[in-house]
Each structure stands twice: as C-alpha cells, then as structure tokens.
Amino acid sequence: MLDDVDQQLVHALQISPRADWSLIGDVLGIDAVTAARRWQRMSESGSAWVSVAPGTGLSGQGKGCLAFVEVDCVSGALLDVARAFTSLPYVVTVEHVTGDRDLLLTVMMEDVGTLSRWVVGYLDTMEGIRSSRTHVAGAVFTEGSRWRLRALDPKQVDRIAQDVPALEPAGEPDALDRRLMVALSVDGRASYTDLARTCGSSPDTVRRRVRRMFASRVVQARCEVSRPLSEWPVAVIVWAQLPPDGITAAAQRISSMREVRSCAGVTGRHNLMVAAWSRSVEDAQRFEAELVRTAPQLVVGDRSIALWPMKLSGHLLDQHGFRTGMVPVDPWEVDTGHGSRDATQP
Structure with missing residues (x-):
C-alpha cells in the first residue's frame, strides 16, 4: 500500500499534475528532492503516473468525438483482439469486462465521420470480432481527471489549487498544439525542454502553449494510481436510462458521488453511462442501489x-x-481500413 506521504503526493498531483516539486514539497512538509524521489519510485514501479488526453475544451468547440464501443469476440480470440486495440493511439482505454460484451473501448477521434469510417473500414473487418456496438458520448458531466484520492486536508488542497491556471477561452489547436498533446500523453510531467526537443519548438514557446492548453481545458491531465493501492480495486460500469428533461440535473448529482470516475450522456439503447470505483464486488452492488437513491x-x-x-x-x-x-494518445492518426490513414500526423 502507499504510505500517507505517497497518498498526499498523488492527491497533490491530481489537483495540479505539473506543479513544481518545490511547491508540492512545501505543501506536504517535505523537501523538493524527497518529493521528486518518491514520485520517481512510484512511477518506475508502475504504482502511479500522470496521463494527458484531449479535454472538454475541444468538445466545447465542436471538435473531437468521444465514443464507447462494446466488442464481442470469437471464442479464443479475446486476448489477440484486445492486444490489437491496445496498440492503437486513438483507442485510449481497453477493458475486459463482464456481461453482454467482452471488451469495452473508449475511442477518441476528430469527428463522427472519422468514427464511422473507422467502424466500417477497420473495426468491422478485424479478425476475431463477432459483433460490436458504438455509443457516441454527448455531454460529459465528469471524468477521471476530477477524481481525488482525498489524502490532503482542506488547507493543503487550497494551497496546491492556487497553482491551477484560471479557465480561459479555448482556441483551435494548431499542428504544434497537437504534437504537444501527443508528447504530453507519454509523460504528463515532461519538462518544457524535453517537450521542445520532441516537438521542434523553443522551451519558452512550449511553456506558453502548454499553460494555455491546460487553462482552456483543451487538454486534461490526471494523476492515476494503481487501483489495488487506492483501496478502490473494482471498476464498475453502469448503463442507465433517465428522462431526457431530467438527465442534466440527475447526472450532476451522480457526478458528486465519491465513487464516480466518469459520467456521460450517450446515444443508443441507454442515455447515460457511469463508471465508478468500488471497494469490492459486493460494494459495487451497494453503489448501484445508492445510484438509484441519488x-x-x-x-x-x-x-x-x-x-x-x-x-x-x-x-x-x-x-x-x-x-x-x-x-x-493521438486522435488524429486513425486507420480507417486497408492500411489507410484518415488524417496526417501533425
């Protein structure tokens, strides 16, 4: 298990994923070198990491498409199919799940047209797949970057939150912004010097661009922790139906629940999808009952x-x-079938 300081460190990075070690050390009451060393240990062991992906600032401009895809596999083919999906830069999440599907994918692409071409030209022709169902996300009421470990006290939370840039209007990302998004997805705490070297720009320009992208929510970062170390080892996904005129108010209440990691309106036979972390399978059943009470x-x-x-x-x-x-993570590099790319690499 993570000790108290490790949990506080993760919580601090969940609030401000790119905060300086000096600030984090000051908030936690340790020196910056110790904070950095502890993070390096957790990162190298795979216990915790910072991920970055396109955020709600893009969807607010009508850019970007988020979809959830259920996949049924031919008997004996699940592992091969899953490995094929994990290699794709636009399939950002792959989960082997129980119930009426074998795999659940989270897919990010530039628009619904690209999604359609990918489903028809790539997904439907993959060997080992028996069937699939695609659900496009509409409003995203909450997502993983807002989930907190809750290891800091309120004063510590307030101090680290001062490092988060104020919300700004989003501009349309250009080629450099896209390269930065892809580079940050590899390491959300990469230095500006390393990002400049990778993306072919100067550190000062990269610093301004990264700050602006985070402030406009064009990108969103999350500090993840290995679930068994978080005391929330079981992930549960619920598909539900709400009256259309009540979905926003209900989803906002659901999003405030402690266990909820994401909550989004979706198209299809259900109009809401909720993902949550639970302490056990039995606790997942309790969560479902609490969901209905909420x-x-x-x-x-x-x-x-x-x-x-x-x-x-x-x-x-x-x-x-x-x-x-x-x-x-690269939503702009999509294979729509027969080895063709739907967009050029920025």
Whole structure:
C-alpha cells in the first residue's frame, strides 16, 4: 500500500499534475528532492503516473468525438483482439469486462465521420470480432481527471489549487498544439525542454502553449494510481436510462458521488453511462442501489465489472493494475481500413 506521504503526493498531483516539486514539497512538509524521489519510485514501479488526453475544451468547440464501443469476440480470440486495440493511439482505454460484451473501448477521434469510417473500414473487418456496438458520448458531466484520492486536508488542497491556471477561452489547436498533446500523453510531467526537443519548438514557446492548453481545458491531465493501492480495486460500469428533461440535473448529482470516475450522456439503447470505483464486488452492488437513491428516476439497464483494465488513457496495465508501458494518445492518426490513414500526423 502507499504510505500517507505517497497518498498526499498523488492527491497533490491530481489537483495540479505539473506543479513544481518545490511547491508540492512545501505543501506536504517535505523537501523538493524527497518529493521528486518518491514520485520517481512510484512511477518506475508502475504504482502511479500522470496521463494527458484531449479535454472538454475541444468538445466545447465542436471538435473531437468521444465514443464507447462494446466488442464481442470469437471464442479464443479475446486476448489477440484486445492486444490489437491496445496498440492503437486513438483507442485510449481497453477493458475486459463482464456481461453482454467482452471488451469495452473508449475511442477518441476528430469527428463522427472519422468514427464511422473507422467502424466500417477497420473495426468491422478485424479478425476475431463477432459483433460490436458504438455509443457516441454527448455531454460529459465528469471524468477521471476530477477524481481525488482525498489524502490532503482542506488547507493543503487550497494551497496546491492556487497553482491551477484560471479557465480561459479555448482556441483551435494548431499542428504544434497537437504534437504537444501527443508528447504530453507519454509523460504528463515532461519538462518544457524535453517537450521542445520532441516537438521542434523553443522551451519558452512550449511553456506558453502548454499553460494555455491546460487553462482552456483543451487538454486534461490526471494523476492515476494503481487501483489495488487506492483501496478502490473494482471498476464498475453502469448503463442507465433517465428522462431526457431530467438527465442534466440527475447526472450532476451522480457526478458528486465519491465513487464516480466518469459520467456521460450517450446515444443508443441507454442515455447515460457511469463508471465508478468500488471497494469490492459486493460494494459495487451497494453503489448501484445508492445510484438509484441519488437519482430516483434512473433505471439501470445493464452493468459490468472490469476484470482487467488493459489500457487506461493510453497507459498499458498488467493484470494487477500496475503500469507497464504506454501508447501515445493521438486522435488524429486513425486507420480507417486497408492500411489507410484518415488524417496526417501533425
């Protein structure tokens, strides 16, 4: 298990993922070198990591498409199919789940047209797949970057939160912004010097661009911790139905629940999808009952438990939930079939 200081360090990085070690050390009451060393130990062991992906600032401009894809595999083909999906830069999350699907994918692409071409030209032609169902996300009421370990006291939270840039209007990302998004997905705490070298720019320009992207929520970072170390080892996914005129108010209440990691409106046979962390399978059943108490008009249509989250926001996980590697997140480099690319690499 993570000790108290490790948990406080993770919580601090969940609030401000790129905060200086001097600030984090000051908030935690340790020196900056100790804070950096502790993070390096957790990062190298795969216990914790910082991931970055395109954020709500893009969707607010009508840019970007988020979708959830259920995949049924031919008997004996699940592992090969899952490995193929984990290698794709636009399939950001891959989970082996229970219930009426074998795999649940989270897919990020530039628009719904690209999603359609990918489903028809790539997904539907993959060997080992029996069937699939695609659900496009509408409003995202909460997502993983807002989840907190809650190891800091309120004064510590306030101090580290002062490092978070104030919200700014989002501008349309250009080629450099896209390269920076991809580079940050590999290491959300990469130095400005390293990012400048990778993306072909100057450190000062990169610093300004990165600050602006975070302030406009064009990108969103999350400090993840291996689930067994968080005391929330079980991931549960619930598909539900709410009256259309009540979905926003109900989803906002649901998003405030302690266990909820993400909550999004979706198209398809259900109009809401909720993902949460639970302490056990039995606790997942309690969570479902609490979900209905929180939103009395909600009707649960289906639910799953994640047996193995193989990939989470681009990062590859072993069967125990520890990070083993990563695939850069790139929604603009989509294979729409027969080896063709739908967009050029920025």
